[in-house]
Amino acid sequence: GESVGLHLPTLSVQEGDNSIINCAYSNSASDYFIWYKQESGKGPQFIIDIRSNMDKRQGQRVTVLLNKTVKHLSLQIAATQPGDSAVYFCAAPGDQTGANNLFFGTGTRLTVIP
Amino acid sequence: DAGVIQSPRHEVTEMGQEVTLRCKPISGHNSLFWYRQTMMRGLELLIYFNNNVPIDDSGMPEDRFSAKMPNASFSTLKIQPSEPRDSAVYFCASSAKGHISGNTIYFGEGSWLTVV
Numbered sequence: 001g002e003s004v005g006l007h008l009p010t011l012s013v014q015e016g017d018n019s020i021i022n023c024a025y026s027n028s029a030s031d032y033f034i035w036y037k038q039e040s041g042k043g044p045q046f047i048i049d050i051r052s053n054m055d056k057r058q059g060q061r062v063t064v065l066l067n068k069t070v071k072h073l074s075l076q077i078a079a080t081q082p083g084d085s086a087v088y089f090c091a092a093p094g095d096q097t098g099a100n101n102l103f104f105g106t107g108t109r110l111t112v113i114p
Numbered sequence: 115d116a117g118v119i120q121s122p123r124h125e126v127t128e129m130g131q132e133v134t135l136r137c138k139p140i141s142g143h144n145s146l147f148w149y150r151q152t153m154m155r156g157l158e159l160l161i162y163f164n165n166n167v168p169i170d171d172s173g174m175p176e177d178r179f180s181a182k183m184p185n186a187s188f189s190t191l192k193i194q195p196s197e198p199r200d201s202a203v204y205f206c207a208s209s210a211k212g213h214i215s216g217n218t219i220y221f222g223e224g225s226w227l228t229v230v
Binding site for chain 2: 034036041042043044045046049089094101102103104105106107
């Protein structure tokens with residue numbers, strides 16, 4: 001099946017700085033990727049997604065970059081705020097045609113230092 | 115709009131007891147997912163349903179686990195008998211079409227299960 005992982009289990013950044021969270025995946029045929037944010041005691045929340053026909057997508061303060069050559073994607077958070085402290089997961093669909101389940105990476109815990 | 119609703123939010127039970135977790139997906143969504151989250155294994159897909167039909171239950175750990183979706187607005191995940199290693203957070207999630215068309219999977223707040 002698909003395998004997604006994250007490079008660093010933890011990341012600490014100063015408030016106001018930019019954060020970059022990385023993720024690698026194994027299936028070169030994956031066509032869709034999603035980033036989720038999970039705050040303590042809550043379920044994962046959708047942040048942003050990207051299709052494989054794109055290499056960049058921007059949202060509000062967040063940007064996802066996709067490098068299909070090296071099977072790597074990243075989530076960039078601009079001007080990181082204390083409310084951004086959470087665990088961030090990248091996810092990709094299963095490798096079966098038509099599969100509509102998601103496989104999640106192990107997560108990066110982002111801590112924002114005031 | 116109400117999101118995915120799970121109950122109970124927290125449960126502590128003794129080993130050997132039956133546990134039933136409940137989920138109400140977002141109205142209109144036709145895909146429902148059960149995930150389990152632990153420190154060791156992260157988020158794992160247990161089973162998912164399309165239009166109330168189980169599509170893939172390969173993630174269900176063993177026969178002690180069973181899931182049903184009797185109608186479009188309700189699903190249960192049952193563990194019988196429960197064991198301490200089943201302690202985890204169980205998430206239910208739903209989506210309109212699954213991921214294929216980019217439809218987001220929305221998660222509930224989770225059911226925190228502790229088996230002692």
